[in-house]
Amino acid sequence: MPGPIATRILCDLGFEIIKVEDTGQGDYLRDLYPGTFGFLNRGKKLISMDLKKDGGKIIMKRLIEHSNVLIESFRPGVMDRLGLSYNEVVKINKNIVYCSINGGDDPGHDINYTAMNGIDKTLPVQIADTGAGMMAALRILNSLYKNVNEHIIIDMRHIPFYFNLINIFDKSMINGDYPFYTIYNTMDGSIALGAFEEKFWKNFLEFINIDGPMHDKSLKGKIDEKTSKMSSDDIIKASKIYGFPATKVSKPEVKKSENLRMGSDTVQVLKSIGFNDDDIKSFLADGSIRL
CATH class of the missing domain: 3.30.1540.10 (formyl-coa transferase, domain 3)
Structure with missing residues (x-):
């Protein structure tokens, strides 16, 4: 969840956030924890495309050209295999801020990263996920403020160290x-x-x-x-x-969910970056996008 947390923070600060999902299952949180998915993705534009297809690669290149920031939270090496490594992306947009959030060679979840930092119990909050998302948002804002394009790497294995109050207090x-x-x-x-x-x-x-x-x-x-x-x-x-x-102790207000269907904003986003109706029909026909 660190990527969605980082982009939720940036969205609340006024950034236009485009969430890219695949054309298969999409974000697993949508079905597993719909309330959490709704909270994290409120206000974002959702597009669905296949980055392994030629059409998906064309769309992604156009998105990169029109973006200030790219955030990814795949395992190390995945973006390289997709042709979207930092070195390749800066060839498309030399001014982009590229942020990678992962656990390095130790993929896992919050409980794994907190354990690495000496926390010997499960916690009611996701320290590594939340901390990594906050750190990513801060680093991105700092890069944009300084007008410096760089490859920001947030290593989730180290994040709990900064939030390890459990072992500081009794x-x-x-x-x-x-x-x-x-x-x-x-x-x-x-x-x-x-x-x-x-x-x-x-x-x-x-x-x-x-x-x-x-x-x-x-x-x-x-x-x-x-x-x-x-x-x-x-x-x-x-x-x-x-x-x-x-x-x-207040009871949280349950708000009506936005339309967070997979690909709900695909057409709008594609048109905003210069694709026309014929392009979109072609992408849809070859499975590059999902509406």
Whole structure:
């Protein structure tokens, strides 16, 4: 997912993003995790083409001519075999920023790259994927700002090192075991308490009318019993008065998905880079594109 994360960031910053999928299965996330696929690809233009066919190569060359950035996340060597290595692409567009995101000689997923960096547990967030996507977006913006065309290589094996807070902090301090940093039930939902500092903890205890040290795990049940009889809004109002960090746990709004069908923008994109109706019919006939 690092490529889609990087391009989602750039899309939110106003870039026009064209997502290229093959004409077969396409992006596996579309069927496996449709919600995630929708989130990552909202606002992008989707085209579907076969890069192994002559028509697909012609289209890709035209896309490169009209682009400022190319991002790919294949295993090393795949772009070379497609004739789309950095050295070949800069012959088409000498000003392009070319970004490769991969795991080098160790292809894998988030759990593999975090394990390489000493994290011995599964995590609820994709550190390597998210970190690599963020790093790629930053490096691309830096290259564009400096007006430097270069081959950016993001090695996912090293990304978790920069985000390895799990092994920096006491693991149990941030996993909800302690009463000062956890989720509490309320009459109408739940609230998140982040009283990490002693002063905030004391302020919270004054409000909740309980006494005890912040590392006393037995306090969680007593506090939850009290918050369960309060509304979330009342606790949030009290947090402003007494001075402790608390927020309501919100329920994400489910938005209607855009049209994220494979190839939904193929015709529009091809026409925008100079192909006409006859060209598109020809590409469609020989299987170079999918609509």
